[in-house]
Amino acid sequence: MNKILKKKILNPTVQLMVVDAKxxxxxxxxxxxxxxxxxxxxxxxxxxxxxxDREGGTxxxxxxxxxxxxxxxxxxxxxxxxxxxxxxxxxxxxxxGLKKVAVVGGGVGCAIxxxxxxxxxxxxxxxxxxxxxxxxxxxxxxxxFRNVSDxxxxxxxxxxxxxxxxxxxxxxxxxxxxxxxxxxxxIGPLIMMKFVCKxxxxxxxxxxxxxxxIMIDGTGMCGGCRLTVxxxxxxxxxxxxxxxxxxxxxxEAMARGAMYKPYEREAHAHACxxxxxxxx
Amino acid sequence: MANMSLKKNEMPSQEPNVRNKNFxxxxxxxxxxxxxxxxxxxxxxxxxxxxxxxxxxIDIPEFIKCVANCDFEEAYAVLSRSTSLPAVCGRVCPQExxxxxKCVRGIKGEPVAIGRLxxxxxxxxxxxxxxxxxxxxxxxxxxxxxxxxxxxxxCAGELAKKGYAVTVFEALHVAGGVLVYGIPEFRLPKAIVxxxxxxxxxxxxxxxxxxxxxxxxxIDELMSEQGFEAVFIGSGAGLPRFMNIPGxxxxxxxxxxxxxxxxxxMKAYREDSSTPIQKPKSAAIVGGGNVAMDAARCAKRLxxxxxxxxxxxxxxxxxxxxxxxxxxxxxxxxxxxLTNPREIIGNENGFVSKLICSEMELGEPDAxxxxxxxxxxxxxxxxxxxxVIMSIGTxxxxxxxxxxxxxxTERHGCIVADENGKTSIDGVYAGGDAVTGAATVILAMGAxxxxxxxIDEYIMSK
Ligand SMILES: Cc1cc2nc3c(=O)[nH]c(=O)nc-3n(C[C@H](O)[C@H](O)[C@H](O)COP(=O)(O)OP(=O)(O)OC[C@H]3O[C@@H](n4cnc5c(N)ncnc54)[C@H](O)[C@@H]3O)c2cc1C
Ligand code: FES
Numbered sequence: 001m002n003k004i005l006k007k008k009i010l011n012p013t014v015q016l017m018v019v020d021a022k023x024x025x026x027x028x029x030x031x032x033x034x035x036x037x038x039x040x041x042x043x044x045x046x047x048x049x050x051x052x053d054r055e056g057g058t059x060x061x062x063x064x065x066x067x068x069x070x071x072x073x074x075x076x077x078x079x080x081x082x083x084x085x086x087x088x089x090x091x092x093x094x095x096x097g098l099k100k101v102a103v104v105g106g107g108v109g110c111a112i113x114x115x116x117x118x119x120x121x122x123x124x125x126x127x128x129x130x131x132x133x134x135x136x137x138x139x140x141x142x143x144x145f146r147n148v149s150d151x152x153x154x155x156x157x158x159x160x161x162x163x164x165x166x167x168x169x170x171x172x173x174x175x176x177x178x179x180x181x182x183x184x185x186x187i188g189p190l191i192m193m194k195f196v197c198k199x200x201x202x203x204x205x206x207x208x209x210x211x212x213x214i215m216i217d218g219t220g221m222c223g224g225c226r227l228t229v230x231x232x233x234x235x236x237x238x239x240x241x242x243x244x245x246x247x248x249x250x251x252e253a254m255a256r257g258a259m260y261k262p263y264e265r266e267a268h269a270h271a272c273x274x275x276x277x278x279x280x
Numbered sequence: 281m282a283n284m285s286l287k288k289n290e291m292p293s294q295e296p297n298v299r300n301k302n303f304x305x306x307x308x309x310x311x312x313x314x315x316x317x318x319x320x321x322x323x324x325x326x327x328x329x330x331x332x333x334x335x336x337x338i339d340i341p342e343f344i345k346c347v348a349n350c351d352f353e354e355a356y357a358v359l360s361r362s363t364s365l366p367a368v369c370g371r372v373c374p375q376e377x378x379x380x381x382k383c384v385r386g387i388k389g390e391p392v393a394i395g396r397l398x399x400x401x402x403x404x405x406x407x408x409x410x411x412x413x414x415x416x417x418x419x420x421x422x423x424x425x426x427x428x429x430x431x432x433x434x435c436a437g438e439l440a441k442k443g444y445a446v447t448v449f450e451a452l453h454v455a456g457g458v459l460v461y462g463i464p465e466f467r468l469p470k471a472i473v474x475x476x477x478x479x480x481x482x483x484x485x486x487x488x489x490x491x492x493x494x495x496x497x498x499i500d501e502l503m504s505e506q507g508f509e510a511v512f513i514g515s516g517a518g519l520p521r522f523m524n525i526p527g528x529x530x531x532x533x534x535x536x537x538x539x540x541x542x543x544x545x546m547k548a549y550r551e552d553s554s555t556p557i558q559k560p561k562s563a564a565i566v567g568g569g570n571v572a573m574d575a576a577r578c579a580k581r582l583x584x585x586x587x588x589x590x591x592x593x594x595x596x597x598x599x600x601x602x603x604x605x606x607x608x609x610x611x612x613x614x615x616x617x618l619t620n621p622r623e624i625i626g627n628e629n630g631f632v633s634k635l636i637c638s639e640m641e642l643g644e645p646d647a648x649x650x651x652x653x654x655x656x657x658x659x660x661x662x663x664x665x666x667x668v669i670m671s672i673g674t675x676x677x678x679x680x681x682x683x684x685x686x687x688x689t690e691r692h693g694c695i696v697a698d699e700n701g702k703t704s705i706d707g708v709y710a711g712g713d714a715v716t717g718a719a720t721v722i723l724a725m726g727a728x729x730x731x732x733x734x735i736d737e738y739i740m741s742k
Contacts, residue, residue, distance in 0.1 A: 023496050037453060041547060043554045044453070068554045084453040086490035216546065219451050219492055220677050221461075221518040222538035228529060233522060238679065252529055255630040259531045260556040 002085040005058060007078050010140040013065045014108055015074055016050070022057035024049075024087045030115035031093030031210065031242055034059065035218045037084040038072045045069050046215045046237070048112040049088060059087075062111035062140070089218045090241045093185065093208070095119055100126040102174065102181045103149075104167050104196050106188025107133060112210055113187040114141050114148075121148035128174060128181070129153070132167040132188070136160035168195050181205055186245065190254045197245035209245035211236045213256060227253050283320040286389030291396055296610040300580045303465045303549045306607060307371075312352070315400040319347035321385055322392045329382040330394060336726040338362040340379055340394055347397055356405040359398065364434045365725050367406060367472045368459060370399025372570075373722050374601045406475060412482035419443030421739050424508040426493045426680070429457020430721045431514030431712025433476060434728030435735075440483035442736055447486040447508075449497070452545065455487050457516055458713075459721070461545040462537070464574050466581070467604075470544075494683035499708065509742070510707045510735045513695060514728055517676045517713035523566070527624030528670070532558060532632035536567070536575045536671035543578050560667030562586040564635045566621055567671030568593070573604040575669045576613045587613050588663055592620040592640050592653040618642075619661055620653065624668055632668050637661040676714050684708075692717060701731030709735055 006018035024034060033048045045067075051060035065074050076082070093116050095101075101120050105113030110131050120127050129149040133139045135158045146152050153170045154162025163170070171184070186196040187210040200207040213225045213236050220238040227234050230247035234240065292308040293299070299306050310318065322344040330340045339358055346355035359366045375381075375395035383391030421444050425432045428450040436446045454460055456473040481487065493499060493515075502508045520535035522528050539557075542548045546555035563579040565572045568591035580587045589608070591598060595617050598605055609615070618640040627633040639659035642651035676693045688696040688704035694717050701709040711727025713719055 023491075027496065041553065043546065084490050086451070086453070086492060087495065089492065089495055216538065216541055217452060219518070220679065221520070222541050223520045223522065223535040224538040226522075226529060233524070233529070255531060256529060258630075259558075 001081040001083060004076055004078055004080050004082065007076075010062065011138050014062060014111075014138070014140055015065070016060060016062045017073075017076075018058050018060050019082060019085060020057065021059045021085055021087075024059050024085070025052045025054055025057045028052040028059060028088040029092030030095070030119045031112075032088035032090050033212075033218070033241065034061065034085055034087035035089060035215065036061075036073075036082050036086075038069055038076070039083050042072065042083060043069045044084075044216055044218070046089070046212065046218055048210070048212070048241075049115065050111045051115055051118075062108065064108040086218070090237060091239075093119075093210070093242050095123060095125070098123075098125050098182045100128075100181050102128045102130065102171060102179075102184045104171055104184060104186040104188070105129070105131045105145075106167055106192040107138070108140070109188030109192075109210075110141050110145070113185070114144055116185055116187075117145060118148045126150050128179065130155065130167045130170045130174075132156065132170075132192070133161060134158070166195075167192060168199050171196065172199055175203055175205075183208060186210075190250055190257065193245060194250035194254075197248070197250070201246050207245035208242050209248060210241045211243060211248065211253065212241060213253060214259065227256075282323065283317055285321065288321075288390045288393040288396070289314045289318040291393075296607075296612070299466065300577070300611040303581055305469050306466050309403055310396055310400045312350075312400075312404070315347055315397060316350060318393050319344045319397060322348070323384060325384055329384060330379040330392075333379040333382040334362075335378065335720075335722045336362045336729070338379075338398075343401065344392065344394070344397055347401060352401055352404045353409070355401045359401060363722075363725065364437050364729065365430060365476060365721065366398050367402035368430070368468060368476070369722050369725070370395050370397075370402055371468050371472075372463060372601075372720075374720065376602045378722075406472070412479055415482065415484040416441055416443045418445060418484075421445065422447070422506075422508045423735060423739075424449060424502045424506075424511045425514060426499075426511065427451075427457060427514040427516055427712075427714070428455035428477075428487065429514055429516050429712060429724060430459065431516075431714070431724040431728040432457065432512065433480060434725040435512045435514060435709075435711070435732045436485045436728075437480050437483065438729050438732030439735060440480065440485045442732075444736075444739075445484065445486075447488055448480075449491040449493050450487065450489045451492040453489050454545070455489060457514075461541045462571065462574070464540065464544055464578055465549070466577070467574065492679070494679040499680070499684045499687075499705075503707065509739050510709065512701070512728070512731050512735060513680060513703070513708065513710035513714055514712045514724070515677060515680055515714045516724075517674045517694075517718045519675045519677045519693075520670070521673050521675065522670055523621060523672060525621060525623055527626060527632070530624055530626040530632050531630050532560070532667045533624060534558075534667070534669045536565070536571045536669050537674065539575050539669050540571070540578065543582075549578070549581065557582065558667055560584045560665070562588075562665040563667040563669060564588045564590050564621075564663050564665040565669045565671055566590045567673070568598040568600060568617075569671065569673075570600045570604055572669075572671035573600045573608050573613075575671055576608055577611060579667065579669070580611055580613060584667075586665070588665070589613055589615045589617075590619050590621060590635065590637060590663065591615070591617045593650065594618055594642060597650050616661070616663065618653065620655065621668075632666050633664070635663040635665055635668055637663065674718050676717070680714075699730070700734035701727060702734060707738065
């Protein structure tokens with residue numbers, strides 16, 4: 001059982017929680033994740049570690065309310081307990097030796113991209129962050145990114161925040177203007193990462209993506225999180241979540257991600273009914 | 281008077297067509313009368329051939345004699361001398377290839393139902409003895425156990441009885457290993473496993489769930505920073521293998537571990553569960569072991585009309601327990617033996633639509649001593665299905681090896697350990713599937729017990 005020490009609503013569908021988790025905070029590195037269950041009999045879901053405080057013994061998670069479990073989690077408050085909280089899982093993002101990096105985040109993916117940008121910044125690298133959202137009210141972590149970036153480009157689909165357009169437009173413009181990067185690190189929706197990789201491949205820039213497929217155990221025991229990378233089957237929870245973006249089979253990953261769409265809706269509707277029952 | 285019936289007393293069970301729609305236990309257990317009657321079939325042979333077939337050398341004729349004499353608690357005491365999980369092993373041991381295969385009564389007729397009697401005695405004890413064991417006096421030494429499967433539980437129990445302060449570290453959110461995430465409720469009710477674990481807690485064993493060794497803590501940290509004088513690795517063989525054939529990453533293709541974990545550990549079989557699971561119309565399970573039978577019978581219970589076991593050798597070589605094969609058949613599982621998958625085909629939505637296989641025939645015996653399946657050139661068998669479950673084996677998870685300097689493993693990732701469980705690192709012991717590769721509950725339990733003895737000697741001689 002882990003206690004929620006702080007809760008912050010970042011936008012209508014995204015929340016931040018600071019959780020008491022001493023052992024995990026002692027080891028966590030950017031790029032790693034935890035798995036949690038909200039309550040007894042709950043589903044296990046992976047969430048990336050958005051920040052950690054080794055001294056304070058806390059881990060920060062940021063999540064979007066998308067299904068039954070994140071919905072239940074969003075109803076918990078400061079002082080409440082999360083039933084199970086395990087980690088840090090997966091391999092940390094490899095940042096050593098990088099001098100100049102473009103960090104490209106999309107939507108809640110920015111919550112995962114932020115600790116990576118922060119670590120790069122702290123290690124003295126030049127960081128250009130490109131963050132994209134659908135519209136103004138969905139923007140998260142803008143100030144945080146600004147504090148750790150040498151350049152920050154904010155993009156939105158509808159032009160209500162920053163420039164109108166896609167993160168790929170912004171990345172392309174930077175590269176065309178003569179910026180050179182040791183590596184591009186991109187985290188966001190699969191479709192966005194796919195197109196970032198397509199672009200960087202044209203320019204021959206090494207690109208790392210962070211994959212977040214469906215998971216259960218997160219220890220390599222079920223294979224539910226498998227992906228094809230360079231023609232080989234990899235388990236995202238133990239071999240990743242970071243992979244060479246130019247080798248990932250995104251189309252397969254997108255298809256697999258939709259495996260439970262029909263079933264999840266069922267679980268979601270079920271949870272909503274429960275909430276209604278409680279409200280009565 | 282000895283009972284000279286050639287047949288075992290039948291096990292009362294749920295009707296096949298009722299049970300293949302629910303997840304309640306299939307076998308209902310002997311009544312005391314049935315048990316006493318069956319126990320009287322034992323001839324109490326002087327040389328006890330059955331004992332030589334038992335991996336942990338239970339004094340079988342002795343406990344059966346107690347049953348025949350109506351002294352069920354004494355029978356339990358005899359079992360307890362050699363096994364710490366009788367209620368589990370009575371249900372899941374492959375008795376037909378162990379103790380019962382050596383029974384003299386089996387030469388002409390059926391052997392004595394040793395497994396059913398073991399189960400009866402353990403269930404009788406559990407139902408009638410409500411007191412949990414008492415915590416022994418502490419001896420001031422600390423031991424860490426990694427993994428809470430049968431190997432880890434047995435090791436922890438033995439050490440705790442000697443007064444050690446034992447902490448079991450388990451990666452998942454509940455203790456029990458394969459007994460809770462793999463073997464389904466209808467074969468091994470989870471309440472039985474829970475009772476075993478409550479017993480350990482009463483002995484003072486600490487169970488630290490949600491702790492992945494190699495991630496949350498390393499073995500080195502356990503020993504140098506947390507004060508554990510010895511470590512037992514019972515981390516099992518949980519890494520699923522795939523066939524590497526085209527179509528394996530289509531939607532609707534599962535490893536048996538994923539399918540069973542969703543159903544058992546995550547309770548997807550219950551209507552109120554929030555864990556999604558595909559409810560297949562037609563499922564093909566690839567493999568012929570206990571795991572394959574469990575997956576097949578779960579698929580049937582989720583409502584699948586057609587469930588196929590696709591196995592590349594013949595029925596004779598099926599590695600599953602005889603009872604599981606029999607139960608599966610009764611429940612309507614269709615066996616497609618001498619059939620080997622070549623490719624999985626998907627529909628326009630990326631879901632599985634059929635499994636393409638080759639027909640096989642048996643050739644010369646291979647390294648395992650079984651006749652090697654050979655493809656019949658040009659043959660094709662198509663199985664229409666919307667779900668394929670790969671159940672072709674597992675290997676030890678590389679996580680511990682990759683985070684523990686100096687821990688020797690062999691080619692398949694199994695930890696190298698001697699017959700007492702001693703590994704290449706001083707004070708680090710290992711046993712169960714992590715050492716042998718996927719094997720059996722009884723062997724894992726036996727390995728855990730042996731290692732506990734060696735750990736005790738190691739610490740006491742320091
Ligand atoms: C579906 C299925 C059906 C089976 N049916 C039978 C049967 O009928 N009869 C029979 O005899 N055998 C059967 N078996 C085999 C039997 O269950 C195993 O041989 C036995 O459980 C092995 O015990 P173990 O303690 O070595 O490992 P496990 O039971 O696998 O337990 C290992 C535990 O360690 C944990 N772990 C792993 N890595 C770490 C880590 N790094 N840190 C912390 N914890 C970790 C795992 O989460 C797990 O809980 C079956 C297996 C399966 C999968
Ligand atoms: S989540 Fe189960 S193997 Fe990765």
